[in-house]
Amino acid sequence: METLLLVVQIILAFVGAMTAGLWLALIIWTFRDMRSRSRDVFAQILAALLVAVLFLPGMVIYLVLRPKETLAEAYERSLEEEALLQGIEETLVCPGCAMRVQADFVVCPACHTKLKKSCQGCGRALNMRWSICPYCATPALGGVPVQAAAQPTQAAPAVSGGFFRRAQRAPEPPAETPPSPSVEQPEQAEV
Ligand SMILES: [Zn+2]
Numbered sequence: 670m671e672t673l674l675l676v677v678q679i680i681l682a683f684v685g686a687m688t689a690g691l692w693l694a695l696i697i698w699t700f701r702d703m704r705s706r707s708r709d710v711f712a713q714i715l716a717a718l719l720v721a722v723l724f725l726p727g728m729v730i731y732l733v734l735r736p737k738e739t740l741a742e743a744y745e746r747s748l749e750e751e752a753l754l755q756g757i758e759e760t761l762v763c764p765g766c767a768m769r770v771q772a773d774f775v776v777c778p779a780c781h782t783k784l785k786k787s788c789q790g791c792g793r794a795l796n797m798r799w800s801i802c803p804y805c806a807t808p809a810l811g812g813v814p815v816q817a818a819a820q821p822t823q824a825a826p827a828v829s830g831g832f833f834r835r836a837q838r839a840p841e842p843p844a845e846t847p848p849s850p851s852v853e854q855p856e857q858a859e860v
């Protein structure tokens with residue numbers, strides 16, 4: 670009878686030690702896992718405490734609620750997105766005539782669609798979406814400098830032509846303005 674009691678005691682002690690070991694291991698694993706998913710120290714301690722207090726049910730709750738991505742995965746994904754965006758910007762195509770254009774082109778050389786506006790402060794080519802120049806911090810006005818760039822092509826023939834030609838020229842500006850909204854729309858669609 671005494672030996673049976675001893676065997677039961679040994680088994681209980683063994684099971685108890687195993688459980689305690691598992692408990693400790695799960696707390697450490699949870700803390701490490703949370704540390705790879707969040708920089709928030711409070712969240713790391715809270716996750717470890719959750720498992721420490723509730724043990725296996727706490728572990729289930731943690732697995733349900735933990736952030737899906739680890740910090741390394743999130744970083745990798747941001748790099749991939751950045752590379753993808755750069756790939757899009759590298760193969761620039763004129764939205765007016767689908768001709769390939771360089772990134773620093775202000776106007777499409779084939780169809781005169783305005784691709785960039787130039788800064789009034791430093792004269793650099795700015796993306797149509799930008800509201801401020803990133804080089805000199807001058808606020809960029811929507812399309813104003815580009816109209817100035819487009820004027821020479823309109824003004825030059827007007828000087829050579831007489832009154833009759835100017836009268837003919839009047840309907841032209843509306844014909845040239847439609848390309849400009851079509852420039853902005855595809856760029857907004859990219860965003
Ligand atoms: Zn074009």
Ligand SMILES: [Zn+2]
Nearest residue numbers: 788791802805
């Ligand atoms: Zn500038």
